[in-house]
């Protein structure tokens with residue numbers, strides 16, 4: 644049995660810790676908040692972020708990043724905008740880093756795997772992404788993910804550590820594609836939430852998923868992603884999940900905006916991260932730089948900036964007719 648490090652003790656980091664612990668590994672779960680660490684170790688529950696999940700006693704929470712860095716593999720699960728600062732503080736070792744967060748760094752437009760490679764050039768960097776509500780994974784419900792990495796030995800080792808009948812990693816060499824799917828779907832999930840909140844109906848939501856997928860594909864291909872990755876678990880699969888359920892933080896944020904609640908207030912009252920709100924403006928800039936049209940992303944940005952819902956929807960619907968392909 645091995646020691647697995649998980650860096651970031653929100654809902655997803657905690658669920659991934661449970662996956663590794665259920666496979667018999669000792670798990671070191673890093674959080675920056677000493678009170679959260681003490682509570683997890685005392686109660687074997689992460690009540691603020693993953694309430695109701697009984698955690699394995701093999702999971703030891705800690706604030707000691709150097710102790711976690713000694714693990715055979717480290718899963719990186721902080722909010723995307725905090726990823727670089729945590730990676731900078733993480734002692735450099737050559738063990739694999741598995742990026743499990745979904746977002747794009749605002750200051751650099753870099754994907755999380757690119758940030759990890761820049762901060763830890765000696766570590767193989769992998770990406771774990773897919774349709775994965777943390778509370779379902781923690782309950783042991785069947786889940787499949789993309790595990791992307793160019794280092795096939797590291798990828799096989801990580802798969803071996805986390806795979807279980809109810810948690811199936813599918814291998815891919817397309818790191819960029821796996822990341823772009825996860826980052827872009829969060830923005831599109833906000834848009835689908837708006838459709839729900841504004842009462843625009845199921846037809847509109849299906850249209851948005853399909854046109855959103857076209858948008859994700861245009862951007863992904865321009866950045867070097869493979870089409871089959873975008874159509875797989877980490878792209879279309881995750882898009883469908885998060886555009887279909889109020890269990891998605893991004894979808895529920897959009898639903899509030901669609902009901903007319905101010906985005907700024909909705910974000911201020913949240914404890915948990917809705918990555919799409921931070922990804923949207925970065926994605927709009929990155930798409931413009933790549934010469935890619937992303938009208939749904941631009942609409943989400945406008946709504947996050949406080950534009951009236953009706954006006955934004957009317958502007959989207961008034962765009963000139965065009966070929967579907």
Ligand SMILES: NC(=O)c1ccc[n+]([C@@H]2O[C@H](COP(=O)([O-])OP(=O)(O)OC[C@H]3O[C@@H](n4cnc5c(N)ncnc54)[C@H](O)[C@@H]3O)[C@@H](O)[C@H]2O)c1
Nearest residue numbers: 652653654655656692721725744745775776777915916918
């Ligand atoms: N929740 C899910 O179902 C899920 C599934 C797949 C991927 N993800 C992704 O995983 C990442 C983490 O999401 P989550 O759901 O675990 O988040 P969360 O909202 O449940 O918790 C966020 C955690 O990050 C911590 N945090 C906040 N700012 C920090 C900082 N500056 N430095 C270090 N830690 C900080 C918080 O204290 C908290 O423990 C996101 O990118 C998300 O998109 C989430």
Ligand SMILES: O=P(O)(O)OC[C@H](O)CO
Nearest residue numbers: 773774775776891892893
């Ligand atoms: O709750 P969300 O919207 O952050 O989505 C969680 C996961 O990314 C779903 O795969």
